[in-house]
Amino acid sequence: MTHVCVVSLSFQLQQGIGRPSVYHAVVVIFLEFFSWGLLTTPMLTVLHETFPQHTFLMNGLIQGVKGLLSFMSAPLIGALSDVWGRRSFLLVTVFFTCAPIPLMRLSPWWYFAMISMSGAFSVTFSVIFAYVADVTDERERSTAYGLVSATFAASLVTSPAIGAYLSAWYGDNLVVLVATLIALADICFILLAVPESLPDKMRLSSWGTPISWEQADPFASLRKVGQDSTVLLICITVFLSYLPEAGQYSSFFLYLRQVINFSSTTLAVFIGVVGILSIVAQTLFLTLLMRTLGTKNTVLLGLGFQILQLAWYGFGSEPWMMWAAGAVAAMSSITFPAVSALVSQSADPDKQGVVQGMITGIRGLCNGLGPALYGFIFFLFNVEFNSMDPIQGDYNIDPLPLDTLIPGPPFLLGACTVVIAFLVALFIPEKTSCSSSSSQLSLNDNPPAACDADFEPLLHDSIV
Template identity: 75%
Template structure:
């Protein structure tokens, strides 16, 4: 492969992430439309199953792809993951059934963040890494601030075919950028020596980090908190925009505007507000405050029956986004230097598991509460207008969004568990096998790489 342009930098990784998720952001409104037209009777159930299968496959494959990239280099796996993640895009207009089938299967390779974080770890020092990861995560949010609105506008004015063509072109641009401009971050002197190195099952085992959870009581409490709070969050991400569009009566433009506002508020919350809270009330209290906002947000979504309630709850949702950065900071501050990758790998492993279970759980709860659409699919012209369908029994229902209320109960349990997490402690995870593996295959300039390459801190999603 070509060596790329310049030396490896965080900006190469940022451009790769931005182009990939900008392409998928353009398809937000068309995807919701095609989903409803393809599965008119069981829209939420099928959406949950599709996203659930994709999430579970990503959870299972991320450690293996991360381990292989340690041996064969990052550039080739950036190309592989971006190509297969974006492969379903042109199928949207060719065959919706193939489109959703390929989306599910593409979960095996939809782990671009895993490779990107390993790429960043190769080229940054330990004290620079948190800022670099923050830049990558902010780029992900920024790519979704404008792209859904642009896609909704182009779809309404010129039709969804143009949106699909534009998204495909941007995905191809991303692939070409990796081929031509992205240099390999793994040092050349390490690659030839590693070609014949065996990859142990522990290195590729997605459950390896989860097996260490019970070895420290504080880690166990943190992992339970993350599981109970991120399970509803993962389910919410998979179905909420469909819920706004089909049940709450949002137009495609309103959904795009909602995503943009929520993205901007989340960026502010995770930077300025989080920094102020960490300094003023402490790490643990920041986690508790974030969980409290999440409970309020989910309860508001569950009982809300008017569009303005969704907008108000969205502002609360932005504040709830401070929880996971605060948890990561707590773990990073209390774990020993040689155990950072192990503990962070546990947390991100829990999140990866939730990305598979959450969407399926939400889809199933929507299904058993009969929150579906009985009307026939609308035409593309009708869907482009502001007259969106509403569920016939929504106004008669006490709980319009049952899964969100379930999520609020789950986060309430997480809040109760988090109360027992000590503010100051030293995590002590004995993992000789992990350290042995790290010494054999890890990179001396990248002490966190084993844990970080196993699972991304921010999961891939096609919306």
């Protein structure tokens, strides 16, 4: 018996340090995104050197493939983590997400190929939020989610500036080396310090249970959208507003660097300032607006800010215009937290996981379509670097005469889609009755027993 206890104790020690907690998740998220944030400046340089003629198009295709693969794989990885535990899938997702980093200076082609393919495992947030749900109760969960989201924001606020400084003084090779070491530290932290959060009894009872296609089908939640009119309006609003944001996030830093001629230092400062303003908007201003204007009006206000900043980016051609629009973009980041609150008002407590799954599925789909759409529009309008010259090559395409009036055509198109989203959001009822919601949101025969475990906040995507 003593021998058995010693073996059991040693096994537990190998599974991590201490009891599973939110702080384990926070460290994993911070290290992963800090390492990628360091590479903001070197990645833009390598991207332009590798694809000098069609940079925006290739960037859109690379990010688009990655986003679509993440959308397709997220439900399966989530279902498997329910059976095999969170810790092993944290290790898998972090390893494959960070695997392309050392290839940046070794082989740029392999680097971008790995970025595209790593999308199949780049779903760390899904596993992290499941980990947090395992270790918190309902009263603590929203605070814990907020802590994880704030950590993500903090990593992206600080790391681009640090990466730009190291690149300017010591070169890109050192930045890539530091990012690789931080990624390795993250993997080692998961191996040595992160304990398993899913109780053994739950895993053993699920072990060997077949994974149904319904659990692994990424389109399962999308097919249920039309079963409730309120949820349908919210989902249309999310799709039309998040599609341009996903495309903007994939190409905007490249646009600032190569078209507006931001220096590496200025770009890093821009990211930091807008990130800090976004955090302030999502905390102080969001709380104030929700109390004074109500949830629906806060969503409409956020969409209005998004229309303004996208139109400003579309027509702006001077650096000061980008800074002004960046402040507006920070205010527009209140939209998705407000949408999440609106969803919680429109659905019964036992249907929250189902509806939030729909929103998450639509957002994942936009992460694939948005970057590809923006890259294609940049290519279609012949937007190239510095002098806005038309694309050179074997294409007999006359440049469209919009280079002076509309320097950023994708942003203007994005503003138009958000205008439609605004009009749709006008018809969203502020609140729905519980009976109606309960009758219409019974979207499957066996709704999730623990809906809060499925809830994924929308804060972490709306930093810039």
